[in-house]
Amino acid sequence: MLRMSKLADYGTVVMTAMARAPERMQRAGDVANATGLALPTVSKLLKALARKGLLVSLRGAKGGYMLGRAPREISVAQIIEAIEGHIGMTECSGAPGLCAREAGCSVRGNWQKINRAVLSALQQINLEQMTQPMGEIVDLSAISAAAARRRAPAGAERLGGVQP
Numbered sequence: 001m002l003r004m005s006k007l008a009d010y011g012t013v014v015m016t017a018m019a020r021a022p023e024r025m026q027r028a029g030d031v032a033n034a035t036g037l038a039l040p041t042v043s044k045l046l047k048a049l050a051r052k053g054l055l056v057s058l059r060g061a062k063g064g065y066m067l068g069r070a071p072r073e074i075s076v077a078q079i080i081e082a083i084e085g086h087i088g089m090t091e092c093s094g095a096p097g098l099c100a101r102e103a104g105c106s107v108r109g110n111w112q113k114i115n116r117a118v119l120s121a122l123q124q125i126n127l128e129q130m131t132q133p134m135g136e137i138v139d140l141s142a143i144s145a146a147a148a149r150r151r152a153p154a155g156a157e158r159l160g161g162v163q164p
Contacts, residue, residue, distance in 0.1 A: 052082035077122035
């Protein structure tokens with residue numbers, strides 16, 4: 001089963017809660033209450049997201065956290081990368097040199113292609129969309145088709161489709 005970590009999932013939950021009031025300074029306890037997540041987990045996530053510039057933190061009695069950019073300018077990919085690091089479906093699909101077998105691997109190119117499609121989908125879904133009711137986010141088939149068109153060689157449309 002392909003699955004992202006709980007922390008990455010919770011990071012999107014926290015950021016979506018923050019996006020519902022993007023200009024309001026929010027304390028960790030308020031975010032924990034709003035999301036139903038444990039305060040230590042929320043605090044850890046807020047700090048990690050702030051370190052990557054997705055949130056701005058302010059200390060003091062009126063301090064807390066707020067979004068570093070408008071919700072439409074923050075992608076789900078950026079949130080996951082802030083928590084997990086580089087997004088890769090397999091060791092070799094994200095960064096070269098991580099797998100001892102990559103030089104002779106017959107499926108590496110295909111995993112890289114899959115990784116690009118998943119990453120493209122995550123990059124095209126923004127935080128503003130994540131605050132919307134389910135079904136109104138994005139048509140993922142349209143994302144995949146658009147990504148394929150961007151990677152297609154010139155003239156591929158005339159040849160009846162996208163070339164691999």
